[in-house]
Amino acid sequence: MKRLLTIICLVLLPLLALAQQNSTDNTAPAEKDSVVVSLLTCTPGNLVYELYGHTAIRVREVGARQSDWVFNYGTFSFNQPHFMWRFMLGETDYELGVVPYYLFYESYVREGRGIDEQVLNLTPAEAKKLVDALSKNLEPENATYRYNFFYDNCVTRALRVIEQSVDGQVVWPKADANKSLRDMVHEFSEPSPWNKFGQDLLLGAEADQPADINKQQFAPMYAERFVNDATIKGTDGKVRHLAAPSRTLLPEQPVLAEKNFPVTPMWAFGILLALTIAISAADIGRKKYHWQYDVLLFVAQGLTGCIITFLLLFSSHPAVGSNWLALLFNPVPLVLFPWFMKAAANGCRSWVMYIQIAMVVMALIVGIAGLQHFPNEVYIIASILLVRVATHFCMTSKIKQQKVS
Incomplete structure (x- = not known):
């Protein structure tokens, strides 16, 4: 709890002060401090829980004040009490964490994984609302949530908090109507045949049903594509893109992959x-x-x-x-x-x-x-x-x- 309170003080106080300034000084020049929020999509890694990639939210202050933080809904610890037993029961708890952007970036440099960024096309009021929501979720009583691989994970949490912050409605593109969750699992677990086989043994008929866009968003790489094509229909009827096109912050680097079992x-x-x-x-x-x-x-x-x-x-x-x-x-x-x-x-x-x-x-x-x-x-x-x-x-x-x- 002390760690979270310290993070809140370090991160949120300057952001909330900035948001208050934006809400009370609508005539402030553009060169003054502002908040830029973006979605980060990380390429897959070698470990089982890295095969599908990762998603996080980046919040930057630009202007006179400089800060750069990454909010990550994919934080968990193997040291949780009865972790393996709870994992088998599907009762694994994840939490929202926050780290300086440079630490987040350097961790992916070491792993040879890439990072793409999509700057969200938010108004100052929408950015404030999103920062407020992240601040609320970072509080100790709200930070932890019951993780669900397909329906409630680091990607879906990030997309939902973005959706709830826009002044209007996010209009998502059409998804492939013939794609199932099992198809997507196969796509990302292909480099690890034994993991693919094990997941196939455990997934039931539900995974073979056609997955709509809400279900397909569980996969970070799919979510990135959907965000690229999504729009916001404002309450005033105007339509704008949800985000700028993806740009690569960190190219994926070839690293020595973990050796799979030699026999498939x-x-x-x-x-x-x-x-x-x-x-x-x-x-x-x-x-x-x-x-x-x-x-x-x-x-x-x-x-x-x-x-x-x-x-x-x-x-x-x-x-x-x-x-x-x-x-x-x-x-x-x-x-x-x-x-x-x-x-x-x-x-x-x-x-x-x-x-x-x-x-x-x-x-x-x-x-x-x-x-x-x-x-x-x-x-x-x-x-x-x-x-x-x-x-x-x-x-x-x-x-x-x-x-x-």
Whole structure:
């Protein structure tokens, strides 16, 4: 709290004094102090939470008084109590922070990330209203908010406070009507295949619906484009651009990217499918059933299912509550594999495999019917499970025939 109060004193007092001067001295010459507000858009980074870029608001005093600050709705700390648990539940708290512009700039220089600026086309009264709103949001009781990846993040917060400050209405351009949130996730997570695969496992059918412009604004790079084309329709009926065209403050620099896992998910599961087919062929050829391999698959399937089912039932993360992949990945295999082990060890056909077939087939129907987009790796995993089901039926049948004879 002391840190925030200090920041408020350092930042807001000169800005509020300036705003008061503007409101009481409408005849002041243009060369006197004024406030310039702009939207900053930062290019993506290498870390998971940097893949989509970042957005912040820059507030400058120009003229006799000189100050330059960046208001950032994307501040969070890993040191928050129970951070990982709250993150899984979708209860992560972010807060509005403020830093001098030069520190903000230098941090992106070190990371090799670029910064674009769009100077907002605001009247002095609108700039004052925006500064007042940022000041209010910076107060300790208002600074923290419940973060939501798609619907309430650093971008949407910045755009909403800008919208609420204009004298009139912001008219946004049309968005791509055929683009979904999953399409956008794929676009930005493409450089990180395992992150892309993990997000695909967790996002449900909600992410496959066409996203309107309000939803597409969650992505900083999209928001920058929308701001470039947006206009303000004033209460007097006049129309003006929301912002000046983007200009680059810091060009993106090539840096040594973090090394991804050398094998992509597609290759990893493709190799696993080939290994599964080889093991099954060896089982049938040598007439020796390695049912322990099936147990490993059950455990992996069930553990993955625990994560997906937990998020489905308890998390407030956006778009995870409609995940049809829970048909395939759920805790059932983890619960039932002991019964499978008992039957398979005695050379008997297990009823657990019928449940496995049902889960795989239902998931495939959902995917093929287009009720939800499944990553291609899921179809490979389904093939692995079906190969082992067929092997189980084949081997248990043969074992029974041998015992009878």
